[in-house]
Amino acid sequence: MSKRNRKPRKSDEDVKEIVLNLLPFMNLMTLLIPFLLLSASFITIAVIDSSLPAIGAPQPKDKVDEEEKEPPLNLQIGITEEGFTVSGTSPLLGCGTAGKADGENTCKQIPLSDNAEYCQESQCGGVTGGDCRPDPACHDVAELRELIKRLKNPRWEGGSLVTDYPDEGNVIIAPNKSIKYSVLIGVMDATRDMEAPSGGELTPVGPGYGKETSSECYPDVCLFPYVVVAGGVK
């Protein structure tokens, strides 16, 4: 029998290839992606509150005591070309009980840092090369931050978060005329808040949360978040 006359075998599964129509989906992509590209934000914008010295944020106090157990801190940070001058009534600052130095300034001084790596990180964001040229000596914001942390000293005691100077939240920053704006922002960051210490669980302020564990700067602990920018040292 000739093989030519044999009928083609019908396969059991007559599979038809289905081609998916992706055209509407492509239309959607073509419209959505340019729109989203235009409205995408790859940087985060934030704000730092401040106010004029005459109408600075009031001291947060629950009650006014006629006889205060300790004098107010009156924390002031002067920013000069030589570094920081931190003054206040705390013994840590060495200014004396009046918070003012008569004659020579004996308040805590934090000189400039000559660590090139630190200056590169603080002034150029750690980015090497490019147009950013860090200064050989820069303001030691890290050291200032450590001092502020020691001043406030947040810790857990008996399940409650306690700090030194709990009613003090104001800081007066007085930069010199030539100080760059970025240094002022760095000082504001250093005095605002810090990571919660270990030994307890911090909660936000609000109903349902105990006052003993709550922090206005949740998830961090407030240091001195109310900033008043003064006219300057000179």
Add this chain to the structure above:
Amino acid sequence: MGKKAKFRPEDPEAELNITSLMDIMTIILVFLLKSYSTEEITVTPSEDLSLPNSSARLKPELAVNAVVTKASITVDGVEILAVSGGAVDPGQKRGTLISPLFDRLKDLADREKANAERPGYSPFTGRLLLQIDKDIPFSLVREVMYTAGQAQFGEFKFVVYGQEG
């Protein structure tokens, strides 16, 4: 013996395989949806305006927007005066007060106060967003703040590049 018929395979139909293109589009779409922003204020970085970095997390609110760059001072998109070498022309100042800036801010404050008396408008808050280049010296920052204070804008919001989350 017959000649064998030459086998001519049909010309193959070229089909475009767009599966990988769809994969890329889907991933880009998901990423852009995540980056979608509804911020009320806009920052236009340029050579003259580079905001400082900060650990602040507070979100900005709508307010009068003053931008101080290395080249100019702008209020709500309108250029007020030029800046050179981190300072303004002394002829434009009355002591610490920057006259053109004061005039503009005073107009805005008066307008907002007039609007605040109408129903449906929010009261005048004296809030001012300050976008300042990170290398501007404090002397100019102080003059801008003093001028804004005299124009009854006493609540400053320093705009910075913050942290996510």
